[in-house]
Amino acid sequence: MHTQIGIVGAGPAGLLLSHLLHLAGIDSVVVERQSRAHVEARIRAGVLEQGTVDVLRESGVGERMLREGLVHDGIELAFRGEKHRIRFPELTDGKRITVYGQHEVVRDLIAARLAAGGPIEFETEDLSVHGVQSDRPLIRYVKGGVQHEISCDFLAGCDGFHGVCRQAIPAGLMQVFEKVYPFSWLGILADAPPTQDELIYSNHDRGFALYSMRSPEVTRLYLQCDPADDIANWPDARIWDELHQRLEGGDGWRFREGRITQKGITAMRSFVSAPMRHGRLFLAGDAAHIVPPTGAKGMNLAVADVRRLARALDTFYASGRTEALDTYSDLCLKRVWKAQRFSWWMTSMLHRVEGATPFEREIQLAELDYVTSSEAGARTIAENYVGLPFD
Template identity: 45%
Template sequence: MRTIKTQVAIIGAGPSGLLLGQLLAKQGIENIIIERVSADYVLGRIRAGILEQGFVDLVREAGVNERMDKEGHVHDGFDIAYYGKRFRIDLKALTAGKTVMCYGQTEITSDLMDARRDSGLTTYYEASDVVLNDVTGDSPYVTFKHNGEDCRLDCNYIAGCDGFHGVSRKTIPADKRTEHERAYPFGWLGVLSDTPPVSNELIYCKTERGFALASMRSSSRSRYYLQVPLSDKVENWPDDIFWEELKLRLPPDAAARLVTGPSIEKSIAPLRSFVCEPMQWGKLFLVGDAAHIVPPTGAKGLNLAASDVSTLYKLLVKTYQQQDLDALQRYSEIALRRVWHGERFSWWMSNMLHDFDEQQVGGMDKATFERFMRSELDFFLNHEEGQKVIARQYVGMPYEQID
């Protein structure tokens, strides 16, 4: 068996693992990434594209911001279209200057991969049989196979950045973790197309026909979503039918500007809320989707992962540079505070903007639930104080200071 040594083993080469690795390397903390799939497969995942200010600042701190700053689109606000009424949430004005940036997760991942390669940092792609060992002991290690060779990676700490289906969370004994979950009774049908976006900012739409979202990846690439039943199939939505339905759910002026074209990716994603507590077990620390999932409403998934990265990175720096061996014991407590803020906001946005088909929603009949949601939207959208609450959460709660 081949034996390798490092300070921090990172499981997963998605944006969370890559960003953590880059930040640690800049502080002289050795790290190796182990990823079960190929680099091309990782880059093929179509994911989020709205980055909170905190995430943008973290990418800049990692020194991987050149293309993001050049090609990313800063959004000062977004629209909510509500049964024919249109409201603009002016993020910049309502939050004393904070904004979000539209820059695709695929682009962030590509930039981080290039930076890691250029820095000569080690990543083992297509690793199989990954097992985390002795995570509650003094000498944790990871075993895996790579290119047919058995490998052992000795380390001080393990960062589990390998997503919901990875090995990291499952390494925590089932009786030592609590999992909170809510599955939503619908999904999002998403289409990516090389067409100019219908608007320079996102439009969230609540209509009699269901939810829709007009989003973008660049000035020439659009991302659109429709709420559909969980039982629906992509095959039921040829491009012409998708565009026709989208026009019916967009505000009339936006529908008139819509440029259609062939889809280059089309999929249906179920919506759910999920949190695993605690987010650490011994020398193992869960990051991003390994610990929590949010509905995409409100654009919090990737951004919550970034705040996990920020917290773990700063605590590891304290551990190695200040010899504060107790610092990491605070990780789960700190991370979960922000996670639950994001989960609550995504849950709230999903309740406000979607149509629920069940006869019972939240312990009440559908008609009563819908009246409560209409009243909720009326209050928040028609009062500046309500818009401030939405804006503050949309741009992201501030990262907690690590003393």
């Protein structure tokens, strides 16, 4: 088989790229290791920047998001037992965020691609890519015991941090930047209607906590924990007790508990692979960069990447011009590094650091006091949180 764009990975990056290319009249095939059911059930981030919402809406896959997503006008930062609200619209010329689960975005994109007849190869084995520096790169995989090979004009590596595409880049042609944080997040999903309209980020002496939501019926909550901790050490009662201590202050607010349907521990890391282009291979999303979830940037960076890549490929096929393809990596990385800076800053400001001195602790609290009492400080959080311009 031959296609114009071979896409590895059926996450939001790969699926949205395929959809945007379809709208431009460019053929693509998406190849994915996992089953459709597995891909649609993966629970990941759920905060969409204004730019991400606009891309999904303008490309015709945002109807359910606009109907079911939860639009938020701000977030709250809690410290020293008090909550302080950062108001987005008045600080960002009307921009907001929308809470709508990544798995819901994936479901919408899969439905759109299949309705348009777009090929998605699920449940593949022995997936590999070859010839990324050649004029005709290849995707090889086994499905149903049969070997398949797809040749393409260009490859898009949208297969995540552990995928095969970045591994196919020849040694010495890639520079890696990485930071591993000395704490993790314990996250839960609970069948409990949210008792708060917006997210609460809490800096507490016992450690960071985040109150979030996924729908009008489901609450999403996180606790800072030790990276070496085992989820077996966290029975439900201990989780709820710790969340109540870290999130509830002296204002009388209490959140609802509910049946915990999912829990797990997630490592915190920052990672950037540069450049994001190698010959005919273009990396996008988690295949090229990982951010700690504190800044809610992961999926939004993936959307910004593939939007730029789709436009560059459209220009190439329409005119033969390669300037947009040639600048893809540099322009994406400018936005990636700004998101890394914001995510690192939010993470550093909100988490308890083991071994921190009393001086360092007071500096952390002073930073929170500044950003919640100064319009300039609040604007810094607001404009980064709702999303910097995609262009």
